[in-house]
Structures are given as C-alpha cells and as structure tokens.
Amino acid sequence: MPWTDPVTFYDGDPLTAAQLNTFIRDNLLETGPGKATTASRLITTANVNQIEERQWSHAYAGASLTVDNKFPSIEENEGEALGPSLTVDHGGQMLIMYDCRIYVDDETGNAMYAPVVNGDLPETSNYAVRSGREGIQRSGGWFLWEGEPGLAEITMAYGIYGNGTVASYAYRLLSVLAF
Amino acid sequence: MAWVAPYTFVAGVLTADDLNAMLRDNMNETAPAKARQRNSYFSSTGANALAERRMIQKSANGQINISSSSYVTAADGPSLTVQHSGSLLAMWSCRMFVSSGVDRNNPASCSVSLAGQQSGLDRWAARHPGDRADINRVSSYNLFTGLPPGESTVTLVYRVSSGSANFAQRQLIVMPF
Numbered sequence: 001m002p003w004t005d006p007v008t009f010y011d012g013d014p015l016t017a018a019q020l021n022t023f024i025r026d027n028l029l030e031t032g033p034g035k036a037t038t039a040s041r042l043i044t045t046a047n048v049n050q051i052e053e054r055q056w057s058h059a060y061a062g063a064s065l066t067v068d069n070k071f072p073s074i075e076e077n078e079g080e081a082l083g084p085s086l087t088v089d090h091g092g093q094m095l096i097m098y099d100c101r102i103y104v105d106d107e108t109g110n111a112m113y114a115p116v117v118n119g120d121l122p123e124t125s126n127y128a129v130r131s132g133r134e135g136i137q138r139s140g141g142w143f144l145w146e147g148e149p150g151l152a153e154i155t156m157a158y159g160i161y162g163n164g165t166v167a168s169y170a171y172r173l174l175s176v177l178a179f
Numbered sequence: 180m181a182w183v184a185p186y187t188f189v190a191g192v193l194t195a196d197d198l199n200a201m202l203r204d205n206m207n208e209t210a211p212a213k214a215r216q217r218n219s220y221f222s223s224t225g226a227n228a229l230a231e232r233r234m235i236q237k238s239a240n241g242q243i244n245i246s247s248s249s250y251v252t253a254a255d256g257p258s259l260t261v262q263h264s265g266s267l268l269a270m271w272s273c274r275m276f277v278s279s280g281v282d283r284n285n286p287a288s289c290s291v292s293l294a295g296q297q298s299g300l301d302r303w304a305a306r307h308p309g310d311r312a313d314i315n316r317v318s319s320y321n322l323f324t325g326l327p328p329g330e331s332t333v334t335l336v337y338r339v340s341s342g343s344a345n346f347a348q349r350q351l352i353v354m355p356f
Contacts, residue, residue: 003211003212005207005212006202006203006204006206006207006212007203008195008199008203009195009198009199009202009203010195011194011195013195015193015198023202023203023206024202027206027209027211030211031209031210031211032209032210032221042220043210043220043221044218044219044220045210045214045215045216045217045218045219045220045221045231046214046217047214047216047217048214048215048216049211049212049214050211050214050217051210051211051214051221091217091218092217092218093217093218093234095234095352095354110313110314125348126238126240126348126350127348127350128316129316130274130314130315130316131315131316132313132314132315133308133311133313133315139315139316139317139318140318141272141316141318142270142272142318142352143236143350143352144234144235144236144352146218149217179217179218179219179220179234
C-alpha cells in the first residue's frame with residue numbers, strides 16, 4: 001500500500017478501524033523497518049513518500065586477462081563476457097567502483113578499462129582507468145551512473161589506447177551500490 | 180514537528196492530542212514521509228531526526244595544464260555544493276600526464292578543498308608519481324567529519340611541485356551525510 005499522509009485527529013471524532021489500518025498498519029509497512037528484509041542493506045528513496053531496500057553487489061575475477069586490441073572492447077570467451085559482471089536492481093542511480101592489477105609491457109600505449117552498463121560505455125572513455133606505466137600497478141576508478149530504474153547488467157571493457165602495448169589485467173574487482 | 184518519544188498508554192481516554200503527537204507527528208518524521216525524490220538515502224541529523232540526502236557527481240572532461248606549486252582551482256572545477264549534517268564523503272579521480280620537469284619526489288597532485296581551504300590538502304591528494312611522462316588515472320577519497328552542519332562546497336584543486344602537468348577527465352563525487 002502507498003504511504004498516506006497522516007490526518008489530524010479531533011476529540012470526539014470516532015476512531016475507526018479504517019483509520020488505524022491506513023495510518024498505522026499501512027504506513028508502518030512503508031517505513032524502514034517495515035521494508036527491511038536482510039542485514040547490511042541500505043534504505044533509499046524510490047519516489048515521493050516511497051522508500052526501498054538496496055544493497056551493495058560485488059563481483060571478482062581473479063584470472064589474468066591479456067589484451068592487445070583497442071579500447072573499448074568487451075572481451076568475450078565463447079560469447080560470454082569475461083567480466084567481472086553483475087546484474088543489479090536499481091532505482092535509477094548506481095555508484096560503480098572498479099579496480100584491478102594492471103601490467104603494461106611497454107609505455108608506448110595505455111592500458112584502459114571501464115564499466116559497461118547494459119552494453120553501453122558511459123561517455124566513452126571519460127571514466128576509464130588508464131595505466132601508461134611499464135610494470136605492475138593496481139588502479140581503480142568510480143562513477144555515478146544515472147538512468148531509468150530497473151535491472152542493469154554491468155560488465156567491464158578492456159583495451160589499449162595507443163600503439164604497441166599489450167596489457168594484462170588481474171584481480172579484477174567490481175562493486176556496485178544501487179540507489 | 181519534532182519526534183516525540185512514544186509513551187506507554189494506560190487505560191482511559193485516548194485523546195486527539197495523543198494521536199496527533201504519537202501518530203501524525205511521529206509518522207511525519209519517518210523516512211517515507213520525508214522522501215521527496217528517488218535515489219536518495221537518509222542520514223541522521225541529530226537525536227530522533229532524519230534528513231534526505233543524495234549522492235551527486237560532476238565531471239570536467241577538458242584538459243587543463245597546471246604549473247602552480249600551490250593548489251589552484253580550474254575555471255570548470257568541478258565543484259559541488261551539498262547540504263549535510265556534519266560529514267561528507269568526497270571521491271575524485273582524473274587522468275594525469277606529467278609534461279615536464281616533475282620528479283618522483285615532487286609529484287603532481289589532485290585534491291579537494293572545502294570552502295577554499297588550503298592546508299592539509301596533500302594528506303588526501305591523488306598523485307602522479309612524476310618521474311616519467313606517462314598517462315595515468317589517479318583516484319582518491321576523503322571522509323570529512325566534524326563540519327558545521329549546513330552547506331559545503333567541495334572543489335577539485337591541482338598543483339605540481341615543479342614543471343607542469345596536464346589534468347583531464349576530472350571527476351568529483353560527493354556523498355553527504
């Protein structure tokens with residue numbers, strides 16, 4: 001039931017079961033404890049006078065992935081994105097955090113990677129992690145995605161910017177906080 | 180209206196004042212009553228009080244060149260102003276390229292400043308090592324606490340210790356509490 005603005009009561013007016021059900025039972029079911037189902041979740045707003053329970057989602061791909069094609073490419077293995085990937089129920093906003101250990105074999109190009117939401121790279125490479133340093137380093141980034149509420153699939157795109165570089169990505173982490 | 184601690188009912192007359200204080204007014208202090216838009220969350224503002232807050236983001240993708248050894252702002256920021264109850268989480272990142280003269284002991288830095296603050300910014304700065312002319316995205320964050328509740332403006336600031344550096348695809352996220 002949707003939230004109903006509580007009415008003002010007056011002495012002498014009869015207190016009906018319908019009022020109690022609307023203003024106590026139904027409204028209490030719309031509050032945070034009424035909506036909470038599982039530990040460690042976040043209460044967010046879904047609309048005017050409407051709240052929802054949301055949660056962190058987390059995915060990890062530990063294997064080293066070697067890439068020599070141009071950014072952005074969504075690497076696939078037999079048609080499956082290599083990920084890490086997540087499917088998240090959200091209300092129109094997600095904080096997406098991503099990082100991994102990158103190895104670059106020379107400094108003539110950059111290793112890049114960035115999250116992909118429903119098959120689209122948000123604003124091309126503006127949020128992509130870049131590493132142009134020969135050797136190993138852990139790099140990460142984050143961005144706040146906004147769009148229509150619903151289910152979103154988030155995976156990662158990898159690739160090279162520039163010439164002559166081969167990069168490897170390992171210990172790849174993806175975390176999403178839905179609002 | 181402020182939250183009223185629920186009292187224990189005893190046998191007798193239930194008055195309109197009881198219902199208005201304990202039911203109407205307290206219901207209006209709960210999260211669904213205060214929700215005004217989607218994608219927000221609730222933060223406590225004090226004892227028995229909540230406020231709706233929202234995480235926001237701003238980006239400035241253009242490249243700027245910085246040669247100042249003290250932190251300076253850019254005309255396009257990015258900068259964000261939020262309402263909070265005394266704390267906020269700032270997260271930022273940018274693509275950095277060291278163009279000349281910076282060494283590993285004097286890195287290029289990208290930090291955030293509250294209300295023009297100039298001290299302590301290196302403590303949470305994201306840094307480019309500075310010893311080679313390579314491109315890297317660097318990221319950092321800081322939880323600011325103990326702020327006077329109200330409005331704060333968070334601004335990305337930049338500096339190099341020597342030489343100059345380019346900063347591009349600059350991004351700032353603020354989560355107020």
